[in-house]
Amino acid sequence: MSFHDIKPHLPWITLLVLVAIVGVSHPNFLKPANLVSMVADIMPLFIMALGMTFAIYIGGIDLSAQSVANMTTVIATVALPGLGLGAALVCVLAGLLFGAISGFVTTRLLVPSFVSTLAVGGVAYSLAQYLSGQRALYMDAGLRDASFGWMIGQSFGIPHEIFVGGVLLLLTWFLQSRTVFGRALKAVGAGELAAAASGLHVGRIKIAAFALSAMLAAVAGLLFSVKLSGGSPTLANGFLLPAIVAVLVGGTPLTGGVGGVVNTLIGTLIVAVIRTSMLYFEVDATMQQMVFGIILIVAIASTIDRSKMRIVK
Template identity: 50%
Template structure:
């Protein structure tokens, strides 16, 4: 009995540590294969790239923790980029919070629709994502909206750097710290973990399950919008399809980091590792001259594999 328990604990430890090990192996491998990789600028670029992906994936982590999924994140991020690009000249700095609030609202709406109408989250967010994508197309008339010179100055807080460290990295770090605090120290974080790990027990403990879930989707929407804002500021433009290739890497980052798709097990910290793995694999493949399209194949397969490894099958007696 004890040996089984300890063996299981050992397996759990290995499972939690393996993403970190994978990350180390990747860094060392690519570092020795391509010496240029270890240079400060390359690393800075890598981390800046990762920051945007991480911000989106961090939001997704909250939703996946409660056992849901948010397929609307890329549409929300794109909408946020359009909002920022269009309203920066009008609202000035207020355009940033406006875009993020819009994302938050969409997220809360997704959560509400999912919980209230008892629609599986992947369908609810597919639907809200469709609505949002339509809105973004409508607002921008399907065009890319360029942020002009004046706006670029206001976006400096994203594209600039502080003491030589790119601001993007700092923003990513802030989100990470905030996310960790929320997960580890707030009742909401605790309830999320409990709901994901055992929804009936959480419900029977008096936790307000529906409210918690809606908040989780809200966070996901808000952070997806922040990711869109960062992207827009970085590229000096917003577009209704700006974030279209981000959904898969974002989900992959969460799952590869070791957060179980069934919920309950995971953290924003693991998502940091996952996002770094995704970025490095992407860069590594570019180094190896793997076609950018072929990378999708790798990510798709890796996602399936990571899900298969991290999933808790005892929780889903019938796998639909």
């Protein structure tokens, strides 16, 4: 059996190996309560990574996700007193708008996605600073529970964040695997020129992918805001690199056309185990971003389709 045959199975093999290593070293890690808590804690990151999957699936990247999530925490906190549950709609629409702008700049102005999304992320960050007055904001606990208590409660011992993430996973899986739009995304990721030659509206598809990415980043920000009962222009800082790592180690390469949202679930669980293991093994907090940076390089090197990249600049 060659490496090419094993490669599609590497994500879940990696996950099992990591769980075994941490479990043998620290048996408490395998307690069901600890595992459930770990999965619940990673849900905002998972939802952000779900959205990022669509941008990477078409061969792009969305560097605005973290800033959009930060902006959403502020919008949710500011809008909650006046709109109640309607604040969620405002957050989702804001994410869609910023993602569509990123897609428009990328497809119509021909700006590479890493530049366009980075710039749009800067706009989102500035808006968050303006709305928050450059300070942390806090939600009224009563208003939060009345409108969004269903997001952070528990049923049958399982935190509702896991149910939210599961529903979004099912919806995105259906969109990717069972719709014409999902097949169009795969076609664009596999070969943009061939997709355009076959009559697909590549520009519209890419705009929709970036809009979905930012929308799910906004949902992640909303969940994070509700969990922490507040908002800040920097509340979700530190999420961007792990979200990208989750998508790539899950098996969706930067060259696109392969992988998908189920792979991102596996990748996010790998990230969760790595984060938890660094706590168990007492890895200094300042070293954790370096660890994810190294993992990112390894993930890109091992998943990228070099047949699509004859020259690297």
